[in-house]
Amino acid sequence: MTRLQALFGGTFDPVHYGHLKPVETLAELVGLTRAILMPNNVPPHRPQPEASAAQRRTMLELAIRDKPLFTVDDRELRRDTPSWTSQTLQEWREEQGPDAPLAFIIGQDSLLTFHTWHRYDTILDHAHLLVCRRPGYPSIMPDPEKQAWLERHLTHDPQDLHTLPAGKIYLAQTPWYAISSTQIREQLARHQSCADLLPEAVQDYIIQQGLYR
Numbered sequence: 001m002t003r004l005q006a007l008f009g010g011t012f013d014p015v016h017y018g019h020l021k022p023v024e025t026l027a028e029l030v031g032l033t034r035a036i037l038m039p040n041n042v043p044p045h046r047p048q049p050e051a052s053a054a055q056r057r058t059m060l061e062l063a064i065r066d067k068p069l070f071t072v073d074d075r076e077l078r079r080d081t082p083s084w085t086s087q088t089l090q091e092w093r094e095e096q097g098p099d100a101p102l103a104f105i106i107g108q109d110s111l112l113t114f115h116t117w118h119r120y121d122t123i124l125d126h127a128h129l130l131v132c133r134r135p136g137y138p139s140i141m142p143d144p145e146k147q148a149w150l151e152r153h154l155t156h157d158p159q160d161l162h163t164l165p166a167g168k169i170y171l172a173q174t175p176w177y178a179i180s181s182t183q184i185r186e187q188l189a190r191h192q193s194c195a196d197l198l199p200e201a202v203q204d205y206i207i208q209q210g211l212y213r
């Protein structure tokens with residue numbers, strides 16, 4: 001049987017423990033042996049990351065040095081156009097074949113706005129959604145129609161994520177981490193330490209590169 005694989009997309013400006021630790025628990029909960037961190041190419045009309053694509057990628061590599069669960073996939077950074085998650089997942093599905101169990105990891109905040117994503121309805125055709133808890137965000141969807149959509153796809157059985165190739169949503173009971181990249185950028189701009197918010201090697205790199213000043 002093919003192993004479940006999961007992509008975790010984000011801006012990672014910078015990567016922090018709120019990204020890494022919930023996914024480590026998620027992996028234990030669902031039997032995931034590989035989580036692929038995928039930094040995104042931010043569309044020009046959106047606020048641009050402060051770190052360059054190369055710096056965001058380097059920070060991810062430093063963050064996962066001693067964590068064999070993770071790898072980095074820079075496919076979206078290698079494109080010269082901003083990429084949609086729906087398009088990336090379609091390409092990944094074509095690469096992996098129709099039967100491989102594939103998943104996309106998001107935080108609860110992203111689930112609540114999922115319906116605003118480009119062609120969101122096609123995402124579940126190609127992958128499962130694995131949702132990590134995030135403090136400060138409601139656990140129910142913003143309206144009954146979206147809640148009904150969630151419940152249609154919901155599974156409580158991690159085995160479904162291995163036996164079906166796509167189409168399920170799993171709300172993982174991961175620990176809450178009240179950390180955001182925004183908070184880290186603001187703290188660093190005030191010259192405050194972020195030692196408990198992100199891996200030491202990432203903080204050292206940020207200082208060495210003079211980022212987020």
Ligand code: ATP
Pocket residue numbers: 009010011012013017018019022105106107108109110132133134135177178179180181182183
């Ligand atoms: P920013 O503050 O710049 O908006 P962020 O901290 O939200 O950044 P992103 O790189 O935008 O980080 O997030 C990538 C993914 O990680 C999203 O799916 C988001 O929901 C999830 N995520 C980020 N921080 C947390 C957290 N503390 N707990 C759970 N999920 C998180």
